[in-house]
Amino acid sequence: MTQPIIEVRNLHKWYSGVHAVKGVTLDVRPGEALGLVGDNGAGKSTLINILSGLHRPDEGEILVEGKPVNIRTPKDAMALGIETIYQYNSMVPIMSIARNLFIGREPLKFSIGGLGWLDLKKMREASVQAIADVDLHLRSPDALVGELSGGQRQGVAIARAMHFKSKVMILDEPTNHLSVKETAKVIGFVRGLKEQGVTAIFISHNMHHVFACCDRVVAMALGKIVLDKRVSETSIDEVHEVL
Amino acid sequence: MRRVLKLALQKPELAATLLLVIIIIVFQVRSNGVFLTYDNIRGIMGFLPEMALVAVGVTLLMIAGEFDLSVGSVFALSPMTMAVLMMNGWAFWPAFAIGLAVCVVVGLVNGWVTISFDIPSFITTLGMMFMARSLTVVVSGGFPPRLDFEQIPEHLFVAYVGPGEMFRASFIWFVCISVIIGLLLSRTNFGNWVRATGGFLPAASAMGIPTQRVKLACFVICSVLAGLAGIIQVLRLGSPLPSLGMGYELQAVSAAVIGGTSLSGGIGSIIGGIIGATLIRVIDNGMVMSQINGTWFQFAVGALTIFAVVGNAWLRKRGRAMKVETDKK
Numbered sequence: 424m425t426q427p428i429i430e431v432r433n434l435h436k437w438y439s440g441v442h443a444v445k446g447v448t449l450d451v452r453p454g455e456a457l458g459l460v461g462d463n464g465a466g467k468s469t470l471i472n473i474l475s476g477l478h479r480p481d482e483g484e485i486l487v488e489g490k491p492v493n494i495r496t497p498k499d500a501m502a503l504g505i506e507t508i509y510q511y512n513s514m515v516p517i518m519s520i521a522r523n524l525f526i527g528r529e530p531l532k533f534s535i536g537g538l539g540w541l542d543l544k545k546m547r548e549a550s551v552q553a554i555a556d557v558d559l560h561l562r563s564p565d566a567l568v569g570e571l572s573g574g575q576r577q578g579v580a581i582a583r584a585m586h587f588k589s590k591v592m593i594l595d596e597p598t599n600h601l602s603v604k605e606t607a608k609v610i611g612f613v614r615g616l617k618e619q620g621v622t623a624i625f626i627s628h629n630m631h632h633v634f635a636c637c638d639r640v641v642a643m644a645l646g647k648i649v650l651d652k653r654v655s656e657t658s659i660d661e662v663h664e665v666l
Numbered sequence: 667m668r669r670v671l672k673l674a675l676q677k678p679e680l681a682a683t684l685l686l687v688i689i690i691i692v693f694q695v696r697s698n699g700v701f702l703t704y705d706n707i708r709g710i711m712g713f714l715p716e717m718a719l720v721a722v723g724v725t726l727l728m729i730a731g732e733f734d735l736s737v738g739s740v741f742a743l744s745p746m747t748m749a750v751l752m753m754n755g756w757a758f759w760p761a762f763a764i765g766l767a768v769c770v771v772v773g774l775v776n777g778w779v780t781i782s783f784d785i786p787s788f789i790t791t792l793g794m795m796f797m798a799r800s801l802t803v804v805v806s807g808g809f810p811p812r813l814d815f816e817q818i819p820e821h822l823f824v825a826y827v828g829p830g831e832m833f834r835a836s837f838i839w840f841v842c843i844s845v846i847i848g849l850l851l852s853r854t855n856f857g858n859w860v861r862a863t864g865g866f867l868p869a870a871s872a873m874g875i876p877t878q879r880v881k882l883a884c885f886v887i888c889s890v891l892a893g894l895a896g897i898i899q900v901l902r903l904g905s906p907l908p909s910l911g912m913g914y915e916l917q918a919v920s921a922a923v924i925g926g927t928s929l930s931g932g933i934g935s936i937i938g939g940i941i942g943a944t945l946i947r948v949i950d951n952g953m954v955m956s957q958i959n960g961t962w963f964q965f966a967v968g969a970l971t972i973f974a975v976v977g978n979a980w981l982r983k984r985g986r987a988m989k990v991e992t993d994k995k
Contacts, residue, residue: 477872498874513872515865517932518858526862527873529855538856565673570986 426489428453428591428622429474429505434483436469443469445646446483451591456613456623458633458654461643462666467626470643471595474624475507476500498527504590508580508597516569520561521550523568524583553586554579557612574605581612584621591622598632610636630659642666668988675985678926679938681977685924685970686945693952701955708832710951715840716899718943720914721921722844723891725939726851728922730884731864731931732787736776737892737918739798741911744769744893745900746802746811753811758818766893772798773889777882787885795915803908812905824902836898843891848936860884865932920967921946924974945970 427450436444444466451457461467472478474485476497485492487503494500500507507513514523525546531539550564559578561571568576577597584592594613598606613636616623627633633640634654642650642662650657650665674680693701700706720737727734748765752758776794780787821827827835851857862870863877871877892911900906923929924945925938949966953959 475872476874496874497872501874507872509868509872513869515862515869515932517865518861522858522861526858526870527875529858531855534855538854541853541855541858543853563669567676 425452427451427486428488430486430489431470431474432484432486434470434473434485435481436466436473436478437481438469443646444473444480447643447646447648449641449648449651451622451624453590453622454617454620455639456617456625456637458637458640459624459626459643460628460630460633460640460662460666462628465643465666466646467643468595469646471507471593471624471626474500474505475593476505501528501587501589504588505593506584506587506589506591507593507595508577508584509595513580514568514576517567519565519567520554520571520579521546521564523579524550524553524564524586528587549586550582553582557582557585557615572605573601574608577601577605577609578612585619589621591624592616593624593626595626596628597625598627598629606632613637630662634659672985672988675981675988677935678928678933678978678982679935679941680926681974681981682925682938682941682945685974685977686941686948689945689948689952693948693956696956696958697952701952704830704832706951706955708826710947711832711837712826712834712902714944714947715834715836716895716902717914717917717921717947718940719840719843719891719895719898720911720918721925721939721943722847722936723888724915724918725922725925725927725934725936726847726860727884727888728919728927728929729851729864729931729934730860730881731867732777732780732881732884733791733919734776734885734888734892735788735791735915736772736794736798737888738911738914738916739795739802740769740772740889740892741896741899741914742906742908743772743798743802743805743896745896745906745910746805746908748897749811749813749900749906750805750807752813752817762897765897766890769889769893770886773886774882776889777885780885781878781881799908799912802910806906806908810905810907813900815904818901820901823898834902836902839894839898843894844936844940847887847891851936856880856883861932863931917946917967918943920971924971926974926978942974 429451431447431449434444434447447470459467473480476494476499479495485494492503530542530545532542533539547564554561557578559575559582568579597609601609610632613623613625625633625637637654639653640657640662641648642665644666650662720741724734724737744765747768748761751761751764772794776791780790821835823835825835827833851860859875859880862875863880867877896911921942922934922939925942927934927938946967950963953963
């Protein structure tokens, strides 16, 4: 067995009295596409928020590539190569594509104490390249993200994660509110990640989307993992059954 | 071409720029050519920096998604502190530094309370507006001190300088500071963070931007600019009154909004805020020059604020509706 890229050991999280995650243990293997399913309130998002640094666990341990880690902020998660694409969209609609791609990680010409002069030329060029790399064709990096369709936005978010060479990409309900055609495109993106050697954690409550692009399906209910099987060994009905 | 026009229509300061040009033309005609004379322009520009510096700070803060209603009071508190210290034998520069340090403290308190208790900055700074105004009166002891002009480096602040003595020194301060803040917003990573923080906070914090520190910095910058503007006005007038800057907080918001800054944050530009402030000053002056009853000034500013925002929304909508394909063919 290869070393898991992410290991979660006995993770607990309480939210103002609610036990949202109850002792979750999960291994994520490098290069696999893992589908995380479950009803609203099953604890999927909590688990993901912990992995991406938005929340901290109350109990339990996380190991990345075998080493115990302490993910305190989104920056920590990104530094470990874990990039999250959120369901509400991790883009600022009123800003351009080029600026969105580099939010928080802007290329600088020079800087003092972390603040510095933007390398706008590099931002535009790199964003054109990054977008082309995920097979998305946009005319200008100066267009506002707010003018893009939902699918295009998810494409830009994925391009951003690819550009920063993330090892694990967490996609939190990326197909919500998308048209059928755009959903197909996003599922295509997820399939493409495998070829690039990127591990994907795909969260959705739409079983068909999960079965269309994942190798393995993990189902959560009431804060616990209730099913963990390879897609080839299970069926949509079986997953529905346990939920 | 369409693409350029589309981008231009979506520029937030477009409506204000057009209005400014139109109003200048109207005043020029109505005042029988007096409005655009050397002396009058010199008068407007000598007075402009005081309002415009406040507007620049408020615009920056509004782009970060927060308000500051305490700027008018800080505008009085800062120079009052400085003047009282000078009355007590302090030299100008140390007193000046303390005057600005007071603004830093006010900005930090505004930001800290707003962020750590998670309450609207509208409330925090409304409270601070009253508190800082009251402190101004307390510090003055009820008797406005007179500044000793011997001690003030007037040539650095209010004296007329430059070719033809066109500008006051304060105008140079104002231009330099505006350029710095403008570049800070548009050309640095900090500016990117400010816009992201105001534009869509959840995305900004999820991308690891230190949104709280960004807001705190904007609160402090806003407060310091208001204090500096107040000091400049007092150096021009010679004595600080406790009532200085009353109403400036809302004029500054008007200026920012006229210049295209959105109340909900993210959208706006420094140049827009400056154009807004200029518009207000031009109307103030132009009404006098065109012999319109000056009591209509506030009415005009109010109407202009509404008109500019409506105009802006309309232009932006037209811009957005212009069909430009985002996909490459």
